[in-house]
Amino acid sequence: MENSESNNAPLDFIRAEITEDIKNNINDGRVHTRFPPEPNGRLHIGHAKAFCLNFSIAEEFGGKCNLRFDDTNPVKEEQEHVDAIMEDIKWVGWDWEDRLYFASDYFQQMYDWAVQLIKDGKAYVCDLTAEETREYRGTLTKPGKLSPYHNRSVEENLDLFERMKSGEFPDGARCLKAKIDMASPNINMRDPVMYRILHASHHRSGDKWCLYPMYDWAHGLEDSIEGITHSLCSLEFENHRPLYDWFLDQLDVHHPKQREFARLNLTYTVMSKRKLLKLVDGGFVSGWDDPRMPTISGLRRRGYSPASIRNFVKKIGIAKTDSLIDLALLEHCLRDDLNETSPRVMAVINPLKVIIDNYPDGQVEELDAINNPQDPDAGTRKVPFTKELYIEQDDFMEDAPKKFFRLSVGREVRLRYAYFVTCTGIVKDANGRITEIHCTYDPATKGGDAPDGRKVKGTLHWVSAAESLKAQVRLYENLFTNETPENTENDQDFTANINPDSLKISENCFVEKSLADTKPGDRYQFERLGYFCTDPDSSKDKLVFNRTVGLRDTWVKMQKQE
RNA sequence: UGGGGUAUAGUGUAACGGCAGCACGACAGACUCUGAAUCUGUUUGUCUAGGUUCGAAUCCUAGUACCCCAGCCA
Numbered sequence: 221m222e223n224s225e226s227n228n229a230p231l232d233f234i235r236a237e238i239t240e241d242i243k244n245n246i247n248d249g250r251v252h253t254r255f256p257p258e259p260n261g262r263l264h265i266g267h268a269k270a271f272c273l274n275f276s277i278a279e280e281f282g283g284k285c286n287l288r289f290d291d292t293n294p295v296k297e298e299q300e301h302v303d304a305i306m307e308d309i310k311w312v313g314w315d316w317e318d319r320l321y322f323a324s325d326y327f328q329q330m331y332d333w334a335v336q337l338i339k340d341g342k343a344y345v346c347d348l349t350a351e352e353t354r355e356y357r358g359t360l361t362k363p364g365k366l367s368p369y370h371n372r373s374v375e376e377n378l379d380l381f382e383r384m385k386s387g388e389f390p391d392g393a394r395c396l397k398a399k400i401d402m403a404s405p406n407i408n409m410r411d412p413v414m415y416r417i418l419h420a421s422h423h424r425s426g427d428k429w430c431l432y433p434m435y436d437w438a439h440g441l442e443d444s445i446e447g448i449t450h451s452l453c454s455l456e457f458e459n460h461r462p463l464y465d466w467f468l469d470q471l472d473v474h475h476p477k478q479r480e481f482a483r484l485n486l487t488y489t490v491m492s493k494r495k496l497l498k499l500v501d502g503g504f505v506s507g508w509d510d511p512r513m514p515t516i517s518g519l520r521r522r523g524y525s526p527a528s529i530r531n532f533v534k535k536i537g538i539a540k541t542d543s544l545i546d547l548a549l550l551e552h553c554l555r556d557d558l559n560e561t562s563p564r565v566m567a568v569i570n571p572l573k574v575i576i577d578n579y580p581d582g583q584v585e586e587l588d589a590i591n592n593p594q595d596p597d598a599g600t601r602k603v604p605f606t607k608e609l610y611i612e613q614d615d616f617m618e619d620a621p622k623k624f625f626r627l628s629v630g631r632e633v634r635l636r637y638a639y640f641v642t643c644t645g646i647v648k649d650a651n652g653r654i655t656e657i658h659c660t661y662d663p664a665t666k667g668g669d670a671p672d673g674r675k676v677k678g679t680l681h682w683v684s685a686a687e688s689l690k691a692q693v694r695l696y697e698n699l700f701t702n703e704t705p706e707n708t709e710n711d712q713d714f715t716a717n718i719n720p721d722s723l724k725i726s727e728n729c730f731v732e733k734s735l736a737d738t739k740p741g742d743r744y745q746f747e748r749l750g751y752f753c754t755d756p757d758s759s760k761d762k763l764v765f766n767r768t769v770g771l772r773d774t775w776v777k778m779q780k781q782e
Numbered sequence: 783u784g785g786g787g788u789a790u791a792g793u794g795u796a797a798c799g800g801c802a803g804c805a806c807g808a809c810a811g812a813c814u815c816u817g818a819a820u821c822u823g824u825u826u827g828u829c830u831a832g833g834u835u836c837g838a839a840u841c842c843u844a845g846u847a848c849c850c851c852a853g854c855c856a
Contacts, residue, residue, distance in 0.1 A: 230796050230804095258856055293855065350854050359852055361784045395854050405785040407852050416854035435856045459786055459851050480787090482849095487793085493856095535805065537795045539788090542849050546793045549806050559819060594819075625817065634815060668815050679815050748816045775817045 232538040234273075234479055238281060238450060241477075247449045251283030254448050255309070256290040256323075256439070259301040259423070261493045262508045262515045263308045265529070265550070266484040272533040273481070274452055275314040286446055287316035291324045292438050294422035302423070304508070308516035313526045323433075323442050324425045330433050330441050331385065333471055334396060334414060338377045342470055343414060344370060345380040346397045353395075356402070357410050363403035364410045370399065384417055387430045391417050398437070400466065408463050412436055440464045440476070448476040454483040455540065484536065485544045488698040489514045490705050495714060504718060505699070511755075511766050512699040512722050522696065523743050523753030523768030528557040544704070551769050558743060558751045558768070563591045563598060566636065566681040567731040567746040567765075569693050571610035573656040573685065576641060579607040584687060587667065589637040601734050604687035605638050610730050612748075615680045616657060618646070623778065625678035627657070633678040636747065640665040640676060681747045688730040691763035694755065695724040731763065738763065745771075 231239060242249045253274040257263065263271075278285035287309065291297050309316075337343040346369045348356060358364030372380075384394055396415040404410055414437040419430045433441075443451045451464075458480045468475040485491065490499075491514060499505045499513065508515050511522035519529065532553040536545055566589075585605045592598035611627070620628035627633050632642040641659040649655050664671050668679075702708075702717040709716075735744075740756040750770035758764035 232795090236798095256856095260856085290856070296855075353854070354852070357852060359784085362852095363784090364852090392854065397854095407785080410852085413854050418854085432854095434854075439856085455787070456850055457856090461786090482788085535794085537805095539795070541788055541794090543794060546806065549794075552806060555818090564816080590815095593816085623817095636815060676815090678817080681816075745816085745818085748818070750818095771816075771818050773817070778817085 233540070234450070234452065234481060234538055235277065235280070237477075237479065238277065241449070242281065250447075250449055251278060251281040252286070252447055252449045253278050253283065253452060254286040254288050254321075254443065254446060256288045256442070257305050258290045258293070258296075259298060259305060260293070260296040261301060261497065262517060263305050264491055264496065264514045264516065265486065265489075265519065265532075266491045266514075268312060268516060268529055269484040269533050269536065270452070270454070271309055271314065272312070272530055273538060276534075277450070277452075283449070284319060285314075285316060286319040286321055286448070288321040288442060288446065289323065290435070290439065290442070291322055291422070291424060292433050292435065294418060294420040294425075294432060297423055299423045304517065308520075311520060311526060312516065312529055319446075321442075321446060322424055323438055324422060326438075326442055326445055327425065327429055327433070329445065330438060331431070333441065334433075334437075335378065335381065337398070337414075337470060338381060338396075339374055340470070341374060341399070343377070343396055343398050344372050345377050345384065345394050346370075346411075347394050350392060353413070357407065358402070360407070366402055367397070367411065370411070381415075384415070385429075385431045387419065389417055391419055393417060398463075398467070400463075406459060406462055408436065408460050409466070412463060436460055436463045437467060440468050440478075441471075441473075443476045443478075444468060444471075444474045447474060451476045451478045453478060453480055455480045455542075480540065481538050482540055482542055485542070486514065486550065487544060487547045487703040488700045488705070489547065490700070490714060495706075498715065499699075502715065504715060511694070511696055520741075521756065521766065523558075523751060523766055524554055525557050525561065525743065527561075528554045531557065547698070554769050555751070555772070558745065560594050561592075562743050562745040562751055564589075564593070564747050565732050565735060565744045566603065566683055567691070567693075567729060567735075567749065567752070568610045568612055568681070568683045569695075569726050569729045569746075569749065570613040571683075571728060571730055572613045572616055572654065574609045574611050574641075574682070575656055575658050576607050576609070576661050577644065577658050578660045581607060583607065584684075585666075587637050603637065603732055603734070604684045605635075606684040606686050608685035609635070609682045610685055610688070611635075611680050611682045615678075616643075616654070618654070626680060627659075627678070632676050633680055634665070634668050634676050635682045636679050637668050638666075638682070639663070639668070640670060681749070683730045683732060685730075687733055689733060689735060689763060691729045691731045691735075691765055693726045693729045693752070693765045693767065695726060695767045697722050697724075729765075731765075735763065736760070743768070 255271040255274045275285045346367050395413045397411045400409045402410045415431050418432045461478050464478050509517035509521045586602035588600045589603045615626040629643050639661040641661045645658045647656045699722045700717045701719045705714045705717045738754045740754050743753045751768040752765045755764040755766050
C-alpha cells in the first residue's frame with residue numbers, strides 16, 4: 221500500500237505481520253494468498269469474509285490471490301459446486317485471472333513426496349483399522365501408543381504403499397501415517413494419517429487414484445507448490461499448524477506462513493455446511509439460493525449488492541476473538557449502498573383505493589418524479605396521475621393520533637410529486653372494513669408544492685389504479701426467531717427456531733408502469749417501503765419482487781414503544 | 783482434568799508503557815416532497831485479584847470465563 225491514507229489506518233494483526241514480512245524482505249517481499257474452498261457445498265457470507273480477506277490483501281500489497289479447490293475427498297465433492305463457487309466469487313467482485321487451481325492436479329507430486337518421506341523413515345503403512353487407530357491415539361489426557369506397524373522396513377512400506385496405490389486393497393484396509401510422536405499433547409501430531417484408500421470416482425481425476433491425501437498432509441503442499449506466502453485460515457486450524465510446519469520442514473520445500481483468524485458468526489443466522497444443507501434438503505427453504513439463506517447466491521437473489529458485502533467484510537475487521545456480528549451491521553451496509561445506487565419507484569403493497577372526487581374523469585396527467593435524490597445524474601421519469609389511485613392501507617387511519625402524519629378524514633397530505641389532497645370521507649363494507657376513501661385535491665399544488673406556502677406534515681406514495689401494473693411481492697424476515705438459532709429449549713434441533721413468518725407473499729400489489737421492462741436482479745427502492753429487487757421468477761406477465769430490506773422506520777418504532 | 787487459543791461499551795473493532803477512540807445499535811434533537819437519507823448531541827467499556835512503574839488495556843504473577851482438538855472430514 222503506498223498511499224498515506226492507509227498508513228494511518230490501523231492494521232489488523234494479519235496485515236501488520238505481512239507489512240513486517242515485506243519490510244524484512246521475506247519471500248523477496250512477495251505477497252501471495254489463496255482461497256481454498258472444498259467443493260462440497262455453496263459459499264456463504266462467512267466464506268465471503270475469508271475470500272475478501274485473501275483477495276483484498278493481495279490487492280493492497282501488490283500481490284496475487286489464487287482460487288484453489290481443495291478437492292481431496294471424492295466422496296463429498298461435485299463439479300456443480302465448483303461452478304457455483306466460481307460464479308459467486310466473481311459476482312462479489314474478485315478475479316483470480318489465470319490462477320485457477322485444483323488440489324487434485326497435485327496428487328502425483330504429493331505421492332512422490334510421500335514416497336520420499338517413507339524413504340527417509342518418516343512415514344509408514346499402518347494396517348490398524350479406523351477403530352483401532354482411534355484406540356491407539358489415546359485421549360486428551362492420556363498419551364497414545366505406538367502402532368504395531370510403526371517399525372516396518374522402508375522396503376516393506378514402499379511396496380505396500382505402491383500396492384495401495386494400484387488398488388490392491390479395499391477401502392480402509394491400510395493407510396499411510398506420518399511417524400511423529402504418539403505422546404504429543406497435540407493429538408494432531410500422534411502419527412496422523414496422510415493417505416486413506418478410497419475406491420471412489422473423483423469429479424476431476426476420475427478413477428486414476430484410489431488413494432487420497434488427508435487435509436493436513438495435502439494443504440501445506442498445495443500452498444507450497446503455488447508459492448503461497450501467507451496461508452490464511454480459520455481458528456480451528458491453529459492446532460494443526462505444528463503439523464503444517466512439520467511436513468514442509470521434513471520435505472525442505474517452500475514454506476508459507478499459516479495464520480488463523482476467527483470465522484464470521486451472524487445473529488439470526490446459521491453458517492455451518494451441515495445446517496445449511498439441512499435447510500435445503502429438509503425443504504425449510506426453496507434451495508441454496510432462497511433469499512432467506514446466508515449463501516452468496518441467496519443474498520444475490522435477495523437483492524444484496526456486491527459492494528455492500530465487500531464493505532461489510534471490511535467493517536467487521538479481522539481478529540482472533542470468537543465473535544457474533546449483529547445482523548443490523550450487514551443491513552446497515554446494505555442500505556448504505558442501496559441508498560446511493562437504487563432508482564426510486566412507487567409501489568403499493570397493501571392497496572387502499574382513493575377517489576379524488578373533484579378530479580376530472582378519464583384525465584391522465586404525466587407528472588415528473590425524481591429517480592434518485594442521491595444522484596442527480598439519474599434524472600427524472602413520468603408517473604401517471606388519475607382520479608382513482610391506490611395508497612398504502614397503513615397510510616390511512618380512522619381515529620388517528622396527533623403524531624400520525626398521514627391521511628385521516630379532514631386531514632391534508634401530499635401525494636408525492638402530485639398534489640395535496642384532503643380526505644373527505646370513507647366507504648365501508650358490511651363488515652366495517654374500509655373499501656375506499658374519498659378526497660379532494662388542490663389543483664394549485666400540482667407537482668407537490670403549495671403556492672401559498674402552506675405545509676403538510678405527511679407525504680404519501682401512491683400509484684394510479686388504472687395506469688399501474690399488478691405484481692407479487694415477497695416479504696422476507698429473519699429465517700430464525702432466535703439470535704443464536706442453535707440455542708434451543710429441551711435439546712431441540714436448530715430448526716425449532718425457524719421463523720414461521722420468514723416469508724409472506726403479497727399477491728395484490730401495484731407498481732408504477734415504469735417497471736414494465738424490469739429484469740431479474742434489478743434493484744429499486746420502493747419509496748417509503750424499502751429496497752426491492754426483481755426475482756428470477758418474474759416475467760412480463762407476472763412481475764415478482766423480493767423485499768431485500770425495509771427502510772428504517774421510526775414510525776413503527778414509535779408505535780412499538782407504546 | 784493434556785494441549786492450543788481468546789478476553790476492551792449492547793455488538794464488533796482500535797490504542798503496541800503516556801488523554802480508552804471508531805463503527806453499528808439504542809436514545810434525544812435539527813432538517814426533510816421518502817417518518818428514508820443527512821446533520822448534531824447523549825449513553826454505556828479495559829474479565830478478576832495482586833504486583834512493577836511517575837504512569838498499565840498494554841509488562842509480571844495468580845486466578846476466572848469462553849472457544850478449539852481424541853474423522854481414514856476439511
